Amino acid sequence: MTQNKSPQTALIHSDYQAPPGFAAFPNAIHHASTVLFKNVAAMRSGEWKDKNAYTYGLHGTPTTFTLEARLAEIEGGNHCLLAPSGLAAIAMADFALLKSGDDVLLPENVYNPNRELGRWLAHDFGITARYYDPLIGAGIAALIQPNTKLIWTEAPGSVTMEVPDLPAICAAAHARGVLVALDNTWSAGLALRGFELGVDIIMQALTKYQSGGSDVLMGAVITRERALYEKLALAHMRLGLGVGADDAYLVLRGLPTLKLRFDAHDAGARTLAQWLKARPEIATVLHPALEDCPGHAIWQRDFTGAGGLFSVLFDARYTQQQTDRFVDALKLFKIGYSWGGANSLVMPYPVASMRKGWGQEGQLVRLNVGLEDPQDLIADIQQAFAALA
Numbered sequence: 001m002t003q004n005k006s007p008q009t010a011l012i013h014s015d016y017q018a019p020p021g022f023a024a025f026p027n028a029i030h031h032a033s034t035v036l037f038k039n040v041a042a043m044r045s046g047e048w049k050d051k052n053a054y055t056y057g058l059h060g061t062p063t064t065f066t067l068e069a070r071l072a073e074i075e076g077g078n079h080c081l082l083a084p085s086g087l088a089a090i091a092m093a094d095f096a097l098l099k100s101g102d103d104v105l106l107p108e109n110v111y112n113p114n115r116e117l118g119r120w121l122a123h124d125f126g127i128t129a130r131y132y133d134p135l136i137g138a139g140i141a142a143l144i145q146p147n148t149k150l151i152w153t154e155a156p157g158s159v160t161m162e163v164p165d166l167p168a169i170c171a172a173a174h175a176r177g178v179l180v181a182l183d184n185t186w187s188a189g190l191a192l193r194g195f196e197l198g199v200d201i202i203m204q205a206l207t208k209y210q211s212g213g214s215d216v217l218m219g220a221v222i223t224r225e226r227a228l229y230e231k232l233a234l235a236h237m238r239l240g241l242g243v244g245a246d247d248a249y250l251v252l253r254g255l256p257t258l259k260l261r262f263d264a265h266d267a268g269a270r271t272l273a274q275w276l277k278a279r280p281e282i283a284t285v286l287h288p289a290l291e292d293c294p295g296h297a298i299w300q301r302d303f304t305g306a307g308g309l310f311s312v313l314f315d316a317r318y319t320q321q322q323t324d325r326f327v328d329a330l331k332l333f334k335i336g337y338s339w340g341g342a343n344s345l346v347m348p349y350p351v352a353s354m355r356k357g358w359g360q361e362g363q364l365v366r367l368n369v370g371l372e373d374p375q376d377l378i379a380d381i382q383q384a385f386a387a388l389a
Ligand SMILES: *Cc1c(COP(=O)(O)O)cnc(C)c1O
Pocket: 084, 085, 086, 087, 088, 111, 154, 158, 183, 185, 186, 205, 206, 207, 208, 217, 218, 219, 338
């Protein structure tokens, strides 16, 4: 065959095969839309949902299967599906589990695009989306209706930081046959064991700690139950939620150092939170490891660590203009959304207009503590306090 190929065909078809037996620590990056079948029988026998054969790039390659399996293992789940962002992972769960006429409950402090998705489902898809006090605990039972299908939880809420009582919410939900989904991004799947506390579905924004590089958008949905996984897999397929092989590789590359990085973020954030607590400019430090944080006792009961993300409420005497000047004066903390990377970030949030029933005064500023020396970050905040005057 080789002899008769024209150079034009040889550019496309080659008989060369690299020698077998190559081994190295990094995972191989398999790029593929088309996946090749040995013969027609092999093509017909592959069941994409089983992930035991390759059928099409969207349904998996060795690179994405490996990442899915490793993420499921870390969370203590059995099945994992990747999505091109954390928000796409949330949407996958909603479209898999909700249909017209159903009801979904979301916490008042939920990640804002998840709230926005709820509004869209309610406005255009005939689904009711209702919002509950994140500290409601067992009281959620009173909100469950016959058509309630899904309860979202976020632990803690990533701006106002209240820690929900997951076992109480799950017990009330399961008594009525309602599924509970947990956004476990803050804990990186390490510091909170969602399945052990009773949740049915765990969602992760891998964009944050798993990537760690501020350079990837990706999300995951993880389950234990096969039947639940099949519903999610259908939504994943129908919505076409493929991820790029290079991005999957970047997340795989981040996993071995995830615990070390997470612990360093945790230690740095607690150092800053303690320092801020003693400052006269700050009224309240909303960090789950501090007693001021609503749900602190639940954090102590259920978590084994804390992320690098927390918020502060400035003393009520400072106007938004003054706290905006503080944010602008920071040098090491850059103004930007997201978190989980090496760089510290800061973001002011208009919490009074975001949160119905938010009873507290004072401007809210969220800090994402990166991997810099905490003492340099403290010095940065200290110099920026001068801009409040
Ligand atoms: C960032 C984030 C998401 C969404 O992740 P993206 O990859 O940015 O879409 C969802 N939930 C929480 C709590 C987040 O912080």
